[in-house]
Amino acid sequence: MKINVMTDxxxxxxxxxxxxxxxxxxxxxxxxxxxxxxGAGKTTLLERTAEAxxxxxxxxxxxxxxxxxxxxxxxxxxxxxxxxxxxxxxCHLDANMVASAFPYLDLSRIDILIIENVGNLVCPAExxxxxDCKVMILSVTEGDEKxxxxxxxxxxxxxxxxxxxxxxxxxxxxxxxxxxxxxxMNPELEILEVSCTTGQGIEEWVSWLTQCWQNRVxxxxxx
Amino acid sequence: MKINVMTDxxxxxxxxxxxxxxxxxxxxxxxxxxxxxxGAGKTTLLERTAEAxxxxxxxxxxxxxxxxxxxxxxxxxxxxxxxxxxxxxxCHLDANMVASAFPYLDLSRIDILIIENVGNLVCPAExxxxxDCKVMILSVTEGDEKxxxxxxxxxxxxxxxxxxxxxxxxxxxxxxxxxxxxxxMNPELEILEVSCTTGQGIEEWVSWLTQCWQNRVxxxxxx
Numbered sequence: 443m444k445i446n447v448m449t450d451x452x453x454x455x456x457x458x459x460x461x462x463x464x465x466x467x468x469x470x471x472x473x474x475x476x477x478x479x480x481g482a483g484k485t486t487l488l489e490r491t492a493e494a495x496x497x498x499x500x501x502x503x504x505x506x507x508x509x510x511x512x513x514x515x516x517x518x519x520x521x522x523x524x525x526x527x528x529x530x531x532x533c534h535l536d537a538n539m540v541a542s543a544f545p546y547l548d549l550s551r552i553d554i555l556i557i558e559n560v561g562n563l564v565c566p567a568e569x570x571x572x573x574d575c576k577v578m579i580l581s582v583t584e585g586d587e588k589x590x591x592x593x594x595x596x597x598x599x600x601x602x603x604x605x606x607x608x609x610x611x612x613x614x615x616x617x618x619x620x621x622x623x624x625x626x627m628n629p630e631l632e633i634l635e636v637s638c639t640t641g642q643g644i645e646e647w648v649s650w651l652t653q654c655w656q657n658r659v660x661x662x663x664x665x
Numbered sequence: 666m667k668i669n670v671m672t673d674x675x676x677x678x679x680x681x682x683x684x685x686x687x688x689x690x691x692x693x694x695x696x697x698x699x700x701x702x703x704g705a706g707k708t709t710l711l712e713r714t715a716e717a718x719x720x721x722x723x724x725x726x727x728x729x730x731x732x733x734x735x736x737x738x739x740x741x742x743x744x745x746x747x748x749x750x751x752x753x754x755x756c757h758l759d760a761n762m763v764a765s766a767f768p769y770l771d772l773s774r775i776d777i778l779i780i781e782n783v784g785n786l787v788c789p790a791e792x793x794x795x796x797d798c799k800v801m802i803l804s805v806t807e808g809d810e811k812x813x814x815x816x817x818x819x820x821x822x823x824x825x826x827x828x829x830x831x832x833x834x835x836x837x838x839x840x841x842x843x844x845x846x847x848x849x850m851n852p853e854l855e856i857l858e859v860s861c862t863t864g865q866g867i868e869e870w871v872s873w874l875t876q877c878w879q880n881r882v883x884x885x886x887x888x
Contacts, residue, residue, distance in 0.1 A: 479702050479703045479704065479784070479807075480702045480786045480807055480808075480811055480814070480815065481702065481804075481806060481807025481808045481811060507814050508787060508814055508815055508816070508817075509813065509814060509815075509816055510810075510813045510814050512810060512813070512814070531787070531791065531817070533756060533785065533787035533788050560787070561702070561786065561814070561815075562756065562785055562786070562787060563703045563784065563785070564731060564754070564756035564783070564785060565756050568754065581704075581806065583704060583804065583806035583829065583832075584702075584703055584704025585703075585704045587733075587735060588703055588704060590732065590733045590735070591703070591730050591731055591732060591733050591735070591784075592703065592731055592732075592784075593731070593732055594731075594754070606806065608835075609806070609832060609835045609836070612831075612832045612835055613832070614862075
């Protein structure tokens, strides 16, 4: 007999994700599941996003890490409500972990909720948390072949941010190759090149995000 | 009732790892479990190691990836026997996966076997595969706080290679902070700074590796 433990785990997770989704609908939140390798720049992107969204939309953050609350502390400095989930040994956030943050966030006062997943290119893509969309970051120091090696995350994402383009000249990263590899995995993937250090491309990313939020509000209104 | 699924999984894995160990003892292999984030430079390190070890010790490689056999192909170009394990959805190698490579490698003709784990800073550190030691790479583009966020891998490793030091000036990575954070997690951790691009530090790494191999041969002789 073969027991597929993973199937059971994912089905249970889907049920909790659907319950999270109801809560997000009720509070009219756009929810983005943000994923990348460790150190690709998720928290720095959130800091730049907080600055760029100020006065335009109310941002909230749930951030996952194996240990430490450093990321939430960095984000809170920008006057953004942030909840840190420490996962212990789990290499991803699941729907139940995300739900455990709700008592500590006033979702009714948040427009855009970004869930910063654990730094990992594999498992975070397997677990829905009730999000509207997944966004991933690939930094140019990681290599242009990563879409071929970690296909699921590229397939599941709506937007790929290629980060750290300020240090592109010091790497052997081939931008055309990276784009082609990513689109081979997911022909509908949108791609933006950014540098969270210099600010290049941040305006385009924030436009993309606020457009998603407006679409979300529209669709909730007509529902 | 609470069932700790993870404990059972790890116990079963330990039994297979012990069986792998017997096989490595019989073949007098030094076995290194090499771990890092995606894109930190594991395969490039193996290419540099293959060049530096030529004529000194016989290298063999087992390399794990979610998909593609690109890493094994890169390594085989250096006339090194290499087996690619594709893990599908698993974000780490376990002892059983490593054992599945044995029919495709002549272990009796290998001195140093390096097992290149899946790119992931979390789960690879939880699963023994029968190795003598774990070595991890942290690249300077990932951030100096990573030892605090992903403590287990730093605790389990004997050696930390801090890679990509050629692009250190273009990052905000603080080397002293990184060293202090890593040693806080594991006071016995050895640390070497390397650049697989310029070759800096590769000689020290290869000395470390061949010293481990000589110690291994000595201890098997006296056993």
